Amino acid sequence: MFRTQQQRRDLCKKCPVARVADILGDSCTLLILRDLLEKPRRFSDFGNSLSGISSRTLSNKLKRLEKDGLMVRKELAGRISHVEYALTKKGVALHDVIEAMRKYGKKYL
Amino acid sequence: MFRTQQQRRDLCKKCPVARVADILGDSCTLLILRDLLEKPRRFSDFGNSLSGISSRTLSNKLKRLEKDGLMVRKELAGRISHVEYALTKKGVALHDVIEAMRKYGKKYL
DNA sequence: CGGCATCCTGTCGGATACTG
DNA sequence: CAGTATCCGACAGGATGCCG
Numbered sequence: 728m729f730r731t732q733q734q735r736r737d738l739c740k741k742c743p744v745a746r747v748a749d750i751l752g753d754s755c756t757l758l759i760l761r762d763l764l765e766k767p768r769r770f771s772d773f774g775n776s777l778s779g780i781s782s783r784t785l786s787n788k789l790k791r792l793e794k795d796g797l798m799v800r801k802e803l804a805g806r807i808s809h810v811e812y813a814l815t816k817k818g819v820a821l822h823d824v825i826e827a828m829r830k831y832g833k834k835y836l
Numbered sequence: 837m838f839r840t841q842q843q844r845r846d847l848c849k850k851c852p853v854a855r856v857a858d859i860l861g862d863s864c865t866l867l868i869l870r871d872l873l874e875k876p877r878r879f880s881d882f883g884n885s886l887s888g889i890s891s892r893t894l895s896n897k898l899k900r901l902e903k904d905g906l907m908v909r910k911e912l913a914g915r916i917s918h919v920e921y922a923l924t925k926k927g928v929a930l931h932d933v934i935e936a937m938r939k940y941g942k943k944y945l
Numbered sequence: 946c947g948g949c950a951t952c953c954t955g956t957c958g959g960a961t962a963c964t965g
Numbered sequence: 966c967a968g969t970a971t972c973c974g975a976c977a978g979g980a981t982g983c984c985g
């Protein structure tokens with residue numbers, strides 16, 4: 728699915744579910760969002776909760792989320808490098824989706 | 837994510853969102869569910885709405901959905917082979933998730 | 946119509962090592 | 966700490982052809 732960019736555009740144009748699917752459509756991103764909804768995180772925080780996701784993959788997913796405007800990267804001042812990732816309004820709005828998922832998961836899975 | 841079976845089990849055990857992610861976590865499956873929520877479908881129905889998904893992929897996704905108990909395959913009597921796919925109760929319950937996604941997609945994407 | 950078998954390629958993502 | 970670079974294997978999934 729969404730193999731070519733054209734195909735992706737076509738399907739996304741037609742349906743809002745497809746547009747969300749385009750962003751949520753992989754479990755990894757979903758779990759990152761789940762964590763960020765709770766509170767802002769630092770790069771290394773994800774390593775633990777996501778059961779050893781590789782830094783490469785994490786980096787890629789975060790870039791995608793930032794590009795899509797769901798999340799912002801903040802460099803905080805200090806002697807050592809300190810970066811924080813936090814959801815934007817657009818990202819926080821996914822709360823309802825994630826909660827619907829959590830509710831379903833609890834009840835049926 | 838969910839690269840090994842063990843990893844998948846571990847993450848799924850911890851969090852309901854992860855469990856839903858395990859099923860919904862790819863756009864293709866999601867769109868199949870979207871269609872099935874509307875009404876039962878036949879194999880070839882998906883080819884159109886999913887913009888040319890290959891029969892191989894479609895077959896695999898349907899099998900997974902059936903295995904997970906979200907959907908049942910019904911062979912209907914008749915001279916020519918006629919199969920229908922319909923959601924189970926567990927599948928229909930995903931309505932809220934999909935609708936939350938639709939709402940979000942409409943508003944923000 | 947509703948698939949399955951085979952082949953083959955692209956992409957994802959882990960492992961490892963390195964940097965400012 | 967927060968990544969980037971490179972390499973490489975696994976696998977998803979398209980294309981094609983065939984079958985009951």
